[in-house]
Amino acid sequence: MALNANDRAIAGFTMACHSLVHWFETSIPIFLVVWLTEFDVGVTLFGIVVALGYAPFGLGALPGGILADRYGTRPLILACLGGMSLAFLVLAVANSIVVIAAGLILWGVAASIYHPAGLSLISTGVEDRGTVFAWHGIAGNAGIALGPFVAASLLIFLEWSVVAALLAIPGVIAVLYGLRAEFDPTAAVADDSDAGPAEALSPAxxxxxxxxxxxxxxxxxxxxxxxxxxxxxxxxxxxxxxxxxxxxxxxxxxxxxxxxxxxxxxxxxxxxxxxxxxxxxxxxxxxxxxxxxxxxxxxxxxxxxxxxxxxxxxxxxxxxxxxxxxxxxxxxxxxxxxxxxxxxxxxxxxxxxxxxxxxxxxxxxxxxxxxxxxxxxxxxxxxxxxxxxxxxxxxxxxxxxxxxxxxxxxxxxxxxxxxxxxxxx
Missing domain, CATH: 1.20.1250.20 (MFS general substrate transporter like domains)
Known part of the structure; x- marks a missing residue:
């Protein structure tokens, strides 16, 4: 069964975003190889630094989902894309392990938003969820593979700081695309009696x-x-x-x-x-x-x-x-x-x-x-x-x-x- 226009629009937007989350994520271990030489520090210390970046990627998932319910999925996903791109620009100008840590933490905070917001968008906006979830997963894996491939290839010819800046460009393009994309984020629940903006949960x-x-x-x-x-x-x-x-x-x-x-x-x-x-x-x-x-x-x-x-x-x-x-x-x-x-x-x-x-x-x-x-x-x-x-x-x-x-x-x-x-x- 062919996807309707709204399903296709959401699929395109979420597939692009999902692939970019993992594009950035899996390029970091490639940079780690270079940073270990560039900054002349041990693998134990750099392991802690990289962990500081990856930890918010998961720790922020819960508040990310709560914020998506309150402010809507599109704004949160766009914030994710913009934040990740900015983080890699910070890495591009890093001249110390402290700045590297700051860039990685910024990336982790921004990236944490995507999965709860993206999955929520698909679940509420897409009629054929099974098909879109399948392609959404494949897009994520494409980003997982392309991130380190592109990073490793560019590092053969360019300085790592230049490569970090270049990797941020697709994220900027995705933000521009997301601002123009047209879709109904609640199309799949439009007929439900409980449809409508979700209220934010109180702490209790x-x-x-x-x-x-x-x-x-x-x-x-x-x-x-x-x-x-x-x-x-x-x-x-x-x-x-x-x-x-x-x-x-x-x-x-x-x-x-x-x-x-x-x-x-x-x-x-x-x-x-x-x-x-x-x-x-x-x-x-x-x-x-x-x-x-x-x-x-x-x-x-x-x-x-x-x-x-x-x-x-x-x-x-x-x-x-x-x-x-x-x-x-x-x-x-x-x-x-x-x-x-x-x-x-x-x-x-x-x-x-x-x-x-x-x-x-x-x-x-x-x-x-x-x-x-x-x-x-x-x-x-x-x-x-x-x-x-x-x-x-x-x-x-x-x-x-x-x-x-x-x-x-x-x-x-x-x-x-x-x-x-x-x-x-």
């Missing part, structure tokens, strides 16, 4: 709704998403640095040697491209596989992949094995995301959906950012083996809670928290 209402939400199966979902976020953020932050130090990849170093960029960065980008297939496959499987089963199975795979990196990085293995392992990691790292998004829809009541997604991204990007500081410490003070044991431990934790969700499925689904989302998926 927020506390009460939160208490009700965490007394349901959502509490289990929240914790397993936090473990997935720890795995996701720690892996994607430090894998470029780990890959570039492997003998099989060092032997393929670019002749120019400019800015420390190596072919390992392109293997990292390839991992993110494969993630697009994982995201699409995972989304399709949510129509056939219950989220608890899918989550439990993929967490088992993620444990195996983390442990597989230990011999791969410790021994002088060939390039083919490294590429294959990175490809598998990229596929499953993103295949798991539609399953936890579907779990939120199934295990929460409709009237708490916005709040539940705010908490979900608080867990994914906020609590998940803790692994940046932990990972930096482990890599700096211990070893790569210890790092991947830590990452594998996060997947084990997620798997335990996915198992709890699976074992308690009947009780959870028969409880008051069950929604009608499953029938719509």
């Amino acid at each position: 209402e927020l506390v009460e709704n939160t208490r009700t939400l965490f007394a349901s199966a959502f509490a289990v979902v929240f914790v397993l998403v936090a473990f997935e976020g720890l795995y996701y953020r720690g892996t994607l932050t430090y894998l470029p640095q780990i890959l570039r130090d492997l003998p099989a990849i060092e032997s393929l170093a670019l002749p120019t040697g400019l800015e420390g960029i190596q072919p390992g960065d392109y293997i990292y980008v390839g991992l993110l491209v494969v993630g697009m297939a994982g995201q699409y496959t995972g989304g399709k499987l949510t129509n056939r596989v219950d989220p608890d089963r899918g989550l439990a199975a993929i967490f088992v795979v993620l444990v195996a992949l983390a442990l597989a990196f230990i011999p791969i990085t410790a021994a002088g293995v060939g390039l083919g094995a490294i590429i294959a392992l990175c490809g598998a990691l990229g596929f499953f790292l993103f295949a798991i995301q539609p399953f936890y998004q579907n779990a939120v829809a199934i295990y929460t009541p409709p009237d708490a959906r916005g709040l539940s997604y705010g908490y979900t991204y608080l867990a994914e990007f906020g609590l998940g950012s803790v692994s940046i500081a932990l990972g930096g410490f482990v890599l700096g003070a211990l070893s790569r083996t210890a790092f991947f044991l830590l990452i594998g431990g996060f997947a084990i934790g997620g798997g335990v809670f996915a198992g709890a969700l699976l074992v308690g499925r009947g009780r959870f689904l028969n409880g008051s928290g069950r929604s009608e989302a499953k029938a719509d998926d």
Whole structure:
């Protein structure tokens, strides 16, 4: 079924914005490789600095959702785009680690707005939500892949400060596009008796709704998403640095040697491209596989992949094995995301959906950012083996809670928290 004009307009706007959020997000680890050389500081300290930037990305999701309800989704998304672009312009003029930290924190605060606001816009404005959510996810993965690819490619020829400024340009263009785009943000709920601007929750209402939400199966979902976020953020932050130090990849170093960029960065980008297939496959499987089963199975795979990196990085293995392992990691790292998004829809009541997604991204990007500081410490003070044991431990934790969700499925689904989302998926 073809999308109507309003659906197409919202799809185009949110796809552009979603891709840019991750365009900026995943270019940061590429810059980290350069900054470690440029500012001559240890990986532990820079891990803390980068964590300060990524933490608001998740911590701001909950207030971002509340602000979107109060002021509307379009203004909040435009503020997100403008803030992210400004943050990278700050990075472009940075001459110290303090300014780098300021730019990253600004980026994290601005970026935190998008997911609750963007998902809210789709849920209230789009008739064919399933199709738009699918393309929205693919656009996000496209940004995830293109950000580091473009950054790594430009760094071969240009100074990192110039590259940071250039990466901000698409964000400025998206702001101009968003100001001109025409769509009805409430078209999908226009006929509902309760349609209309949502009132902002009072502090007492927020506390009460939160208490009700965490007394349901959502509490289990929240914790397993936090473990997935720890795995996701720690892996994607430090894998470029780990890959570039492997003998099989060092032997393929670019002749120019400019800015420390190596072919390992392109293997990292390839991992993110494969993630697009994982995201699409995972989304399709949510129509056939219950989220608890899918989550439990993929967490088992993620444990195996983390442990597989230990011999791969410790021994002088060939390039083919490294590429294959990175490809598998990229596929499953993103295949798991539609399953936890579907779990939120199934295990929460409709009237708490916005709040539940705010908490979900608080867990994914906020609590998940803790692994940046932990990972930096482990890599700096211990070893790569210890790092991947830590990452594998996060997947084990997620798997335990996915198992709890699976074992308690009947009780959870028969409880008051069950929604009608499953029938719509």
